[in-house]
Amino acid sequence: MRKRKNQQLAEDLAAAAARGYAELAEAELFSPAEYLPDETEPLSYAGYSYWRSSLRIFAKNKISMFFTALIALTLLFTFAQPFLPNQKDPIKIYNDETGIQIRNAVPSSDFIFGTNAIGQDLWSRTWSGTRTSLFIGFVVAVVEALIGVLIGVLWGYMRKLDFLFTELYNMFDNIPQTLVLILISYVLHPSLRTIIIALCLTGWLTTARYVRNQVIVIRDRDYNLASRCLGTPARRIILHNLLPYLVSIITMRMAMAIPYAISNEVFVTYIGLGLPLQIPSLGNLIVSGIDKMMDPNLRYQLIFPTAVLSVVTISFYVIGNAFADASDPKNHVV
Amino acid sequence: MDSNILSVRNLNISFTLRGDRFLVIRDVSLDVPRGENLAIVGESGSGKSVFCKALMGLLDANGRIESGEILFDGVDLAKVNSEKQWQKIRGRQIAMVMQDPMTSLNPLIPIGKQLTEAIALHHGQRGKAARDIAVGFLNDVGIPEPERRFKQYPHEFSGGMRQRAVIAIAIACMPKLLICDEPTTAIDVTIQAQILELLQSLKKKYELTTIYITHDLGVVARIADRIAVMYAGDVIETGNSEDVFYSPSHPYTWALLLSMPQLAKKGSDISSIEGSPPNLKDPIAGDAFAPRNPQALKIDFVKRPPLFEASPTHKARTWLLDPRSPKIAPPIILSQHETHAGQLGISSLKQDPALCEAEREVGKKPILEVKNLSVCFGKGKKRFAAISGVSFSIYEGETFGVVGESGSGKTTLGRSILRIYEPSEGEIYFRGKKISGKIGKAEDMQLTRQIQMIFQDPMSSLNERAKVASIVSEGLDNIGKLTSATRQEQVLKALREVGLRTEYADRFPHEFSGGQRQRIGIARAMIMAPEFIVADEPISALDVSIRAQVLNLMSRLQKERGLSYLFISHDLSVMRYICNRIAALYHGVMVELADTETLFEKPMHAYTRSLLSAVPQPDPRLEKKKVLITYDPSEHNYETDAPSWREVEKNHFVRCNDAEERKIREMYSLQANRGNP
Missing domain, CATH: 3.40.50.300 (P-loop containing nucleotide triphosphate hydrolases)
Incomplete structure (x- = not known):
């Protein structure tokens, strides 16, 4: 920090007095000081930064840090797995020396998670399925955020659109989400694209409403009024004045959208409309695992994919919530 | 009995904010004599509210009394640490009126019920008896038709009436000390004047001691017997109201009084204090006001001044009162313009x-x-x-x-x-x-x-x-x-x-x-x-x-x-x-x-x-x-005689009817205006 001139002078004088020039220092002390207009303002107001504070509060939360580490490791491993040595093909059916499929082999050093009913390697299928599910989750989260924020901001900021958008929202929101999912999956060909479209069609509604409510809270603040007085066009007000205040809720909504999309994929697959079996996903792994649930020896086929699913969804959920708390400026005092 | 109801000794209060420690009350000592009206004046961040919250054990979770004592009727409030003990003090001994009446009333409960709750707690009266006492208090605080108002909810009251209701609840517990934290800041000027008048009369009737926190020197002039001026967490000057207004000793008090636009002449600059109050994160070596004071002495940057006595009732924390310091004359502040008092009590310097x-x-x-x-x-x-x-x-x-x-x-x-x-x-x-x-x-x-x-x-x-x-x-x-x-x-x-x-x-x-x-x-x-x-x-x-x-x-x-x-x-x-x-x-x-x-x-x-x-x-x-x-x-009697916008004298327009215009002309002895419709 820059040392102030008068502060320096004060220290010199105090030092002089301490060295025993008491009388000399006293006459000096009671003489007028120099008035320095530049020093009338305190040096700096508490160095507060919104993002630094948010991250600091987030880092303080031990549970969320644990899940952040866990999900980081899981993600890293999921994507690194195919490049590790001695990995098996998730699609290939393995036969033993006699040419018979290795069906329902319990976990061993050869097949770490065992094999399934037709002799495929569950270890590589689980990680391949996690990749598929995460891919669905991320794509859906990004699309939802894009559509949701766009609609939400227009809905909240443009007063004239409020009535129209509210009615549209009421209409769409009253159609059960499961119905839309089932219908779309039924009409279109079962594929990765189909399931992503089906999930995107319903998810943005909640994001749009969140964003709209937040925009209504901040749109009439004085600084937005000031921008209007300066003739700032709506586009710039939205980009410069509103969006920076929405980043925290958008990030939170995205973190929440990932586990929702993944669980919805599992659900759609469970009712038989999900991805075809040749594309491994957590959904169809769990569904085929459920068939073996009643046999204690084969239960591992359900347990492994479910465990990975739980780790992924719970982590994103906890992180999303912790981030929402941390990014609320009200919590930035401690 | 001690003549001081409250005496604070060497109080230090700190706050932690994002890991930094701020010393917001710095070694404050203050006495409040029984039955007096003390006004604490200060800018935002001077620590006046924190000081009073500490008196009621209401510091925010990140605030802490570091040292010092708060003797209230012989009890050290700084050592009270359980909620149970505080509940015996809050309300019964010390009550508080906050700035915004809407946040201190429960919007879902009728005013009367909120008042009888306080009465039940502190007087042990219930039912009809409590109700009668409550209506009495509503009447005392100047709420018209107290019987009808008793059943109404806070949203049916206007801002001023709400603040009156809050005051009724505060005094219903018969406290010895009433703390008013900017009670009129959120209220219109005309209502503010009425509330101030009410507080004065209640103080006499119930023999209250009041501490009044405000940043408005006009309000202080109206109600205070004694004044404490706070700056950067320290009481820099205390004295009788007249001491502080007519012969202030601390350069900050001088500057504060001088910077009031009431005392400035139109067309010339108002004397202003440059800069802003210090940031309490860094320790303050000398007089906190020194950097903004053009007449500061070198010692003001080195050593904190002690409380010097200007007169037996008037103390100030400034080296200027030290016999060794050069004589710096205070600016002529209020002594001269009293004579300008007009019939309406406007004391400003007359503008040209x-x-x-x-x-x-x-x-x-x-x-x-x-x-x-x-x-x-x-x-x-x-x-x-x-x-x-x-x-x-x-x-x-x-x-x-x-x-x-x-x-x-x-x-x-x-x-x-x-x-x-x-x-x-x-x-x-x-x-x-x-x-x-x-x-x-x-x-x-x-x-x-x-x-x-x-x-x-x-x-x-x-x-x-x-x-x-x-x-x-x-x-x-x-x-x-x-x-x-x-x-x-x-x-x-x-x-x-x-x-x-x-x-x-x-x-x-x-x-x-x-x-x-x-x-x-x-x-x-x-x-x-x-x-x-x-x-x-x-x-x-x-x-x-x-x-x-x-x-x-x-x-x-x-x-x-x-x-x-x-x-x-x-x-x-x-x-x-x-x-x-x-x-x-x-x-x-x-x-x-x-x-x-x-x-x-x-x-x-x-x-x-x-x-x-x-x-x-x-x-x-x-x-x-x-x-x-x-x-x-x-x-106004506008039903039979409708008002209109009239130029009663040159360039002076007023909305009035015929009868009112006649009255105005009489009052200021103006000639009838021919050009008027």
Whole structure:
């Protein structure tokens, strides 16, 4: 920090007095000081930064840090797995020396998670399925955020659109989400694209409403009024004045959208409309695992994919919530 | 029994904020004599509220008493640490009235029930007996028809009535000490005066000792027996009200009193305190005020001054009272202008009436004309007029004041001129061109440049997530493409013009104090090179010492650029200093319009008179003998004799009917005006 001139002078004088020039220092002390207009303002107001504070509060939360580490490791491993040595093909059916499929082999050093009913390697299928599910989750989260924020901001900021958008929202929101999912999956060909479209069609509604409510809270603040007085066009007000205040809720909504999309994929697959079996996903792994649930020896086929699913969804959920708390400026005092 | 009900010794309180420790109360000692009215005066952040919260054990979770004692009737409150013990003290021994009455009342419970709860707790009375006591208290605090009001909910009460109800609940517990934390800041001036009067009478009736926290020196002059001035967490001066007002000892108190616009002459600068209070994160070595004090001694930077005695009742923490220090004469402050006390208790230095006229004679051309303007909100049954039938002109280079209380429509008026609200009726002309209704795009852009606004609250009027440079240059970017070099140059020029350092351009708003933020807001408007500025309460959210800086800046800019202002405010004392003409608005209707000095000398409308009498003046001798005038709209007899807008004397307009005009003429012995309709 820059040392102030008068502060320096004060220290010199105090030092002089301490060295025993008491009388000399006293006459000096009671003489007028120099008035320095530049020093009338305190040096700096508490160095507060919104993002630094948010991250600091987030880092303080031990549970969320644990899940952040866990999900980081899981993600890293999921994507690194195919490049590790001695990995098996998730699609290939393995036969033993006699040419018979290795069906329902319990976990061993050869097949770490065992094999399934037709002799495929569950270890590589689980990680391949996690990749598929995460891919669905991320794509859906990004699309939802894009559509949701766009609609939400227009809905909240443009007063004239409020009535129209509210009615549209009421209409769409009253159609059960499961119905839309089932219908779309039924009409279109079962594929990765189909399931992503089906999930995107319903998810943005909640994001749009969140964003709209937040925009209504901040749109009439004085600084937005000031921008209007300066003739700032709506586009710039939205980009410069509103969006920076929405980043925290958008990030939170995205973190929440990932586990929702993944669980919805599992659900759609469970009712038989999900991805075809040749594309491994957590959904169809769990569904085929459920068939073996009643046999204690084969239960591992359900347990492994479910465990990975739980780790992924719970982590994103906890992180999303912790981030929402941390990014609320009200919590930035401690 | 000890003559002091409360005595605080060497109290230190610290707060932790984001890992940093702030010492917000620094070694404070203070005595409160039984039965007296102590006012604690200080700017925001001086620690006055924290100090009083500590007396009730209500410090926020991140605050902590570091050391010291708070002796209340012999009990050390600093050592009370259980909620149970506090509950025996809070309410029963010490009660508090907060700033905003709506947040201290439960909106879901009728007022009467909230009051009887307090009575049941503290008097042990229930049912009919409690009810009778409660109605008695409501009556005592001046709530009309207490029986009927007893059953009503807080939302059915007006702001002033709510605060009265809060006061009733506070005194129902029969406390020995009543702490009022800015109880009238959120309330209109005329109601404020009534509440202050009520508190005075209750104090006598219930033998209360009161501590009154405020930043308004006028309020202090009215109610205080003793005054404690706080600065940067320290009590720097204590004394009887007259000691502090008429012979202040600390340079900060001098500067504070001098910076009041009531004491400034129109046309000259208000003496202002430069800079802002220190940041309490870093330890303060000497006198906290030294860096802002042009007459500081070197020792002020080295050693904290002890409390010197100026007289047996008057102490101040300043080296100037040390016999070794050079004699620095205090500025002549209040002693001279007492004689100017007018019949309405307005004590300001008389302004030169010629100055009110001068600017108007020079530019006789109106810059802005408002003709029969009405603005309505809502639809159907809920439709109401915020402004109805307002007409006036503002001349080039003049400052036109609009005074009114909340709900008077003054903000709506300003915003209609800025074209944020559409007029329902009437027109607005700028330089002879109609600007209300539909206008072309090019014209719209030009008007945006010509008419700008200064906002009330510097905290909410800046975008927190944008850098100063981008806030200031926003208007320029809307006009057309700029090279980044010209933009930068313009921004720096605007910053220099409002007295900010150019290196601030790269910082974010939260790094600045309120006064600096207001300057950024002004720079943002000035970069557009406007001709007309709507200033909506531009200083009412600022601290006393900062107000003078901003007012001076506004006057300087007006002189340099020939600006015209529409100055919206509720505070007539400030308007007397800055405005050439003043119009009074009451419930959307303009009731009086005159040159500033004429308005102060010869207020004609009953509402203007009540406003003038309610404005607190920083002069205890005047304030204590002042008689309040209250305005009751039912005093007009408008059913049979409708009022109209009349020019009763030259350039002095008032809304009245025939009978009232006759009365006004009699009062000021004016000739009948022939040209009147």
